[in-house]
Structures are given as structure tokens and as C-alpha cells.
Amino acid sequence: MSGRSTALNRSSRCEHTVSDHAASPASVHEMEIRVRYQETDGQRRVHHANYLTYFEMGRTEMLRAHGQTYRDFEDAGLFMVVSEASCRYQAPAEYDDLLVLRTRVEKITAASIRHGYELIRDRRIIATGTTVVVCVDREGRIRRLPDWIVGG
Amino acid sequence: MSGRSTALNRSSRCEHTVSDHAASPASVHEMEIRVRYQETDGQRRVHHANYLTYFEMGRTEMLRAHGQTYRDFEDAGLFMVVSEASCRYQAPAEYDDLLVLRTRVEKITAASIRHGYELIRDRRIIATGTTVVVCVDREGRIRRLPDWIVGG
Amino acid sequence: MSGRSTALNRSSRCEHTVSDHAASPASVHEMEIRVRYQETDGQRRVHHANYLTYFEMGRTEMLRAHGQTYRDFEDAGLFMVVSEASCRYQAPAEYDDLLVLRTRVEKITAASIRHGYELIRDRRIIATGTTVVVCVDREGRIRRLPDWIVGG
């Protein structure tokens, strides 16, 4: 078990580069994801739609690593809705693989955040992706991102 | 395409037996489900958790066949929460199989409904299941089922 | 039920424009998708990852409308793996919505196909997307697309 525990200790790590404030474009978050059997398909690979779910986990855990939770965000009446998503699949991921997901904030506007993602297995990038999430209220109107997200 | 259209014409059929009022324990609903690639797993079979999603589709379409929708139900501030679910898997379902799901109301109490399910391929039952759903309000309190569900 | 049956009769329709051979860039396929409760998330919308599953259903049914099945394709030892996917989400889809998915072949190369997608509700486009699938064999080596797919 020790190997795995070590791995899990590293999970949800946040590294700061150059500028050192949270959620800035310079920050990078890493977490580990163990591929579930349910996530594979008849090709014995992770079904491609699940990568978007992995990316969402990256956003969630990046926020938590900065001391916030997306649950708090929704409890405050704000929601992040995905307006764009893309992924390039370079090598398959298989059941039980232990992947590293690297999440970066690439761009922040008044009401949206663009994240970039790298999915890594054995130090090799197997997929890259981007998403744009937009901040809306309960009625679906676009709202400014709260300062605690923008400013970190 | 004609074969498929014929099949789809039959989808969401409701047969009445013995007593002839809707949603009674005697009513049976049938619908067709085409297995999606995403629903399979590394064993090239439908992942077993998806059967519960199929059963939910059976409940939804049975209600629609009686002229109601579960969406209306939620819009009225009521929710059906699943309190029990079980499934026996007798033969695998594979990608692209065209399955028939047969849904029955087995028992109705003041606040709950027990459904029974048969999943069929080529006239052979490949799985059976049951669920119990309980009627609650927004706060999660148990509520009486509305008359239009009970009485049909 | 008649309304729904009518709708389902229309499902998986294939319209030809300009040039009239199957699977050419000019062909367009349409199918209907009823949103499942399981596909929604805590925002009461279809979770964004499910759109990629819808697109996959569009590819499957487009092939079937041309008299082939993707199952036959795999039985012949060939696999379509997704190398790129993207989606722009313009308006949310909700539980029980009856959506129309329009699938187009945008480009065919020796070993890959680029599809474009429009997801429509009430004659309004709510999302657009693209995927690139690549033909590989059991060992994952890139292979030429069989003639029956390219030539239609």
C-alpha cells in the first residue's frame, strides 16, 4: 500500500511558477486519477467523453487547493457553465492506469476562465484539452467572477 | 431503415391486462433501447450500472405513455427518489443490441411505487430488476403520491 | 402516443444534398435524442461530457442509415478511435428535452473522418461540435478506411 499512499500524498498539488498568486495564469495544479472500469468502453480504453469529466475534476481540485470549493460557489448562487470544450487524444488510457492531470488557468476575463489540461501517464502526455467556463447566476445571466476567484 | 422504423413504431407501447386503468399493477409498458458504445465497458458488454439508467427510462416513458411526464411532476415540486434498486444479470448485452425493456408497476403505497423490469433481447430475458421510488418534496420530506399517478 | 411515434418515424433520417452518394461530405444525417435524467447534473442541465456521447450516436446511426453498422466494422478487426473532439455549448439542454442531432461528414482522408454536429431544440441550434476519428487495427496501427465507408 505504501506506493499508492505516496502517490496519493502528491495528489492535488499546486505549483506556482513565476508569479506566485493563486489562480493566476501562472499557476498549475496536479492531481492523480485512477481509471475506473466503468470509464472504459468496448475498445478497452477510457471512453473519450470521460476526459471532459476528468478536466472538470481538475478545475474542482484546483479551486480546493486554493482554499475554496466549487460547492461554496454554487451555494452563493453562482454557477460555472461550460461554453467550450476540446480535447486531443494522443494515446489511449486503460483501466487501472494511474494518470496525472495537470490543470492550468490560461486566461481570465470578467466573467469567464479558460483552462488548459494535460493528461499524463508515465511522464508522457496522452491527451491535451481546453475548456471555457462562464459565470452565470440562477437565471442563467452572465455575472462577473467573484474577486476571490479572480484575485486568488 | 424500414426495419428500424418499424421497431421504433413499437417503442413505448403500453399494454393493459385484466384491469384496464393506467399505472395499475396490471399495466405493462414496453420500450426499445439501442445500446450505445459509451455504455459498454472493457468486457465489451453493457456496464452493469447502466441497467439502472435503462430502468429509469422505463419509468419515464411509462408515465409519458399515460399522458404525464416526470418533468411535470418535478415542476410541481415533487420528486421521485430511488430508495431501493436491484438487478439480476442473466446474459450480457452488447454494443448496438436493440433491447426491449418491459416495465411493470408491482405495488403502489401512499408514497411509493415498486416497479419490476425485464430486459429482453431476441425474445429472451437477459436481466430482471426492481426499484422502489419514494415521493418527496423539495425539502426531502415524504409526501403522498398525487392522485393522477396513483389512480391513473 | 401518436405524436411520439411520428417523431420517431423521422428519427435517423438521411438527407442528400448536391452530390448524392452516401457518406460523402454532402450527406447529412438527423436523429432524435430524448434527454435521460441520468444525463443531467446538479445544474439540471445535460452534463457537457454527454454531448460527445450524443455525437457518437450520430456517427453510429449515420452509418446504419447507409446500410452498414459500426459493429460490423469492429467485427472486421477495425476500430474508429477519436483523435479530436470539440464542442461549443450555446444553450442548455434539460431533462426530457427531445433534441435533434444533425451529423455531417466534413472531410474524409485515407484513414480518418471529420464529422460536424449540430444539436437542435425547437429549431434552434443549442450546440455545435466536431470530431475526428481515425481507423486503426487491433494493434492500434493506423489503417486505410475500407472502401464501403469512403465510397459509400
Place this chain on the structure above:
Amino acid sequence: MSGRSTALNRSSRCEHTVSDHAASPASVHEMEIRVRYQETDGQRRVHHANYLTYFEMGRTEMLRAHGQTYRDFEDAGLFMVVSEASCRYQAPAEYDDLLVLRTRVEKITAASIRHGYELIRDRRIIATGTTVVVCVDREGRIRRLPDWIVGG
């Protein structure tokens, strides 16, 4: 992050009671599961089908805690197929909840294993379940469980 790391250190723990050999009915495995947004549905709860996926994770991690992996099992040409599954849902799980899944081997026969599960949040059981998995070969024929699983 320390709180979470502590939690993760405890993940995938295996406690032995009374008799002290692995995979015996007396062994209990515990792991933590963070609820993903994608796992919730329009009721803002974990969709009930996902509990079966959680249980599968429990089986996988229990095996790993005993020094084996289910991947090895499949690589040896054997498969565990689910023949029965059931769940009782007592209280909802919500997005971002940190759950504890407790997995027990309840019964082992020549070719099958019955597991029992408890899903716990804040020291309270919110769901219980059972599954029966059967050992089959590539052709789907029932096979004896290998000694390393039975004898531990």
C-alpha cells in the same frame, strides 16, 4: 491541503478482524470517494446508478490492497462478471461529499464472490449494497476462482 492529504492517507485501508487472512469473509476494506459533479443529477444528488460504480471501485481497491489487481486477473484470461447487484439508499450523497466506502467479502464459492458494501458520510451509513460476481473465461464459461483470490 493537509486535511485532504490526511484523508487520502487513510484511503484504501484494509482491516482484518478475527481470522487474519486476506479476502476472507472477515476482511474489510475502506476507501474514500470524492463525489464528482458529473455523478450528480437534476436532483443535485448522486445519481443512484453511480453507487454500483462506487461498489466496483471498492472491489478493485480491495484486491489491490491484497497485493493483486483486477487488471492482472483479466490479463490471465479471466473476468469477473456481475450476476446480481442491489442497493438501498438511505440518505442522499451530494456533489463534493467525501464518502467512505466499506467493502466486505461476505461469501466465496468455487466460482463466485458475494460482497457487501456500506457507503458512509460523516460516520453515518447513507447506503448499503451487495453484489455477486462470477468468474468466467473469455468464452463466458464459468471457471473456478484462482487460488490467490480465494485463499488470499
